[in-house]
Amino acid sequence: MTQPNNKQKQSKWDLRRVLVAVMALVMAVLMLLPLVVNVVVYGNAITQSDIDALKAQKSSLADQQSQAKKTLGELEQQENSAMERLDAIDEQIGLLADQINATQDIIDDYTQLIAETQDELAQAQADEDLYYQRFLERVRGMEEQGTVSYWEILFQASSFSDLLDRFSFVNDVMKYDNDTLENLDAARLAVSAAETKLEEEQAEQKAAQEQLEQEKAEQEDAAEQEEKVLQEVLANEEVYSKQIAALSAQQEQLVGQISAAEQQLAEEKARKALEEQRRREAEERRRQEEAARKEAERREREEAAERQRQQEAAAAAAQQEREAEAAAAAETEVEETYFEDTSAEEEVLELFEDVDDEAEEVVEEKTVTVSTGKNPSGSVSGSSIIDIASQYVGNRYVWGGNSLTNGIDCSGFVHAVLGQMGISSPRQSASFRSFGKSVSVDNMQVGDIVCYEGHVGFYAGGGQLLSALGTNYGITYCSVYYKPILAVRRV
Numbered sequence: 253m254t255q256p257n258n259k260q261k262q263s264k265w266d267l268r269r270v271l272v273a274v275m276a277l278v279m280a281v282l283m284l285l286p287l288v289v290n291v292v293v294y295g296n297a298i299t300q301s302d303i304d305a306l307k308a309q310k311s312s313l314a315d316q317q318s319q320a321k322k323t324l325g326e327l328e329q330q331e332n333s334a335m336e337r338l339d340a341i342d343e344q345i346g347l348l349a350d351q352i353n354a355t356q357d358i359i360d361d362y363t364q365l366i367a368e369t370q371d372e373l374a375q376a377q378a379d380e381d382l383y384y385q386r387f388l389e390r391v392r393g394m395e396e397q398g399t400v401s402y403w404e405i406l407f408q409a410s411s412f413s414d415l416l417d418r419f420s421f422v423n424d425v426m427k428y429d430n431d432t433l434e435n436l437d438a439a440r441l442a443v444s445a446a447e448t449k450l451e452e453e454q455a456e457q458k459a460a461q462e463q464l465e466q467e468k469a470e471q472e473d474a475a476e477q478e479e480k481v482l483q484e485v486l487a488n489e490e491v492y493s494k495q496i497a498a499l500s501a502q503q504e505q506l507v508g509q510i511s512a513a514e515q516q517l518a519e520e521k522a523r524k525a526l527e528e529q530r531r532r533e534a535e536e537r538r539r540q541e542e543a544a545r546k547e548a549e550r551r552e553r554e555e556a557a558e559r560q561r562q563q564e565a566a567a568a569a570a571q572q573e574r575e576a577e578a579a580a581a582a583e584t585e586v587e588e589t590y591f592e593d594t595s596a597e598e599e600v601l602e603l604f605e606d607v608d609d610e611a612e613e614v615v616e617e618k619t620v621t622v623s624t625g626k627n628p629s630g631s632v633s634g635s636s637i638i639d640i641a642s643q644y645v646g647n648r649y650v651w652g653g654n655s656l657t658n659g660i661d662c663s664g665f666v667h668a669v670l671g672q673m674g675i676s677s678p679r680q681s682a683s684f685r686s687f688g689k690s691v692s693v694d695n696m697q698v699g700d701i702v703c704y705e706g707h708v709g710f711y712a713g714g715g716q717l718l719s720a721l722g723t724n725y726g727i728t729y730c731s732v733y734y735k736p737i738l739a740v741r742r743v
Contacts, residue, residue: 275495298516306513310506317499324492331485338478341471348468355461362454369450373443380436387429536722543651544706551682632673632743634699634711641669641710641718647727649720656727662707665720665727669710675743681708688741696740702732703739711740 409415650659656668663681670677678684685703696702698713709719717732 334482341475366450376439637699685739701741
């Protein structure tokens with residue numbers, strides 16, 4: 253039964269060695285995998301999928317490490333089991349050795365008893381032989397000397413009673429001799445039987461000792477097999493311990509790679525966000541510049557139209573002046589002719605009245621054209637303007653919009669705030685350069701209107717401008733010197 257079990261165990265551990273070798277090969281491939289991943293990942297730009305792949309690999313390594321730890325735990329249990337079996341076998345071997353020693357002591361005792369019995373047997377045999385020899389010698393002496401014999405002792409009786417006494421004596425002597433010889437023979441037989449029994453028991457003890465020796469040898473063989481198993485388990489534990497250490501190192505390396513990849517990805521996102529912001533700002537500047545260009549073109553058209561109207565007004569005024577001069581000349585001529593005709597005088601007076609009316613119309617038209625708004629006298633409190641304007645900080649900027657709450661542009665913001673104070677004002681940013689009273693930049697006060705190329709707003713004090721700054725900012729504060737100031741106007 254022992255040999256088949258040993259072969260089965262050996263076959264089982266041969267299979268385990270093959271599995272361990274395969275596992276070691278797999279672990280070696282996995283150890284090389286991060287290097288390949290590094291080449292692939294860092295060869296191109298980092299993406300989220302690359303990071304996800306690294307995290308998946310990290311998770312896979314964690315699973316493998318967990319499985320390796322589980323296997324190591326099983327091996328440790330096997331190691332403990334093998335050590336327990338080995339200890340049990342060692343204990344059995346010790347017990348068998350004690351039994352063998354005890355059996356040997358019994359055998360030695362039997363040997364000593366057999367020796368003592370043999371001595372007793374030899375002594376009994378010697379006593380029997382000695383008594384028998386003495387008996388023979390006594391009988392032989394009696395016969396050889398011819399002096400005394402049992403018959404002579406009987407025949408020498410003096411009476412029947414003496415005969416009986418003599419017969420009883422002889423009988424007692426003969427009985428004593430027979431009893432003595434029988435006792436000596438029985439003692440010899442008893443000693444011989446005891447010797448035989450001791451030898452049989454000694455043989456049984458020797459057979460038991462041989463059986464114990466065989467069992468001890470088997471247990472020693474089993475202990476040798478268990479020792480091999482234990483060494484195999486310890487070797488496997490060392491392999492798995494190294495694999496776990498390698499997996500832990502790989503995990504630490506992957507954690508570093510994931511951290512570096514995430515940082516690189518964050519930097520890439522930040523760079524793209526910055527580029528996108530710069531692009532939007534450039535687009536906004538381009539749009540504002542385009543709007544400013546269109547505003548400038550519109551302003552130039554308005555100014556050209558204004559100049560055209562002024563020229564026409566000047567021409568009309570010159571025409572009226574010429575007509576007035578002609579009327580004056582005609583009046584002088586009339587006066588010189590002493591106004592002989594009354595109807596002619598009335599016509600001259602009517603002509604002068606017509607000239608005055610036309611002159612008044614021209615002056616009124618020019619005044620409307622260059623109007624700076626309702627009561628732009630500088631009597632309005634600048635802090636009141638800022639108090640109203642600051643209520644809309646944070647609201648949207650909408651080019652061409654007119655709502656302080658839903659969206660408005662820079663000139664619309666100034667126009668609407670002044671409108672809430674009952675002050676009429678232009679709607680185009682360029683027109684504010686001629687609105688109200690001009691003041692120098694050094695004398696700028698809270699509530700003054702600050703004009704730029706394509707922009708306008710209120711001075712809020714402390715070097716700050718309050719305006720509808722743009723799409724990305726809405727109604728907000730910024731430095732009043734954020735670009736060159738073209739004019740400062742006071743309401």
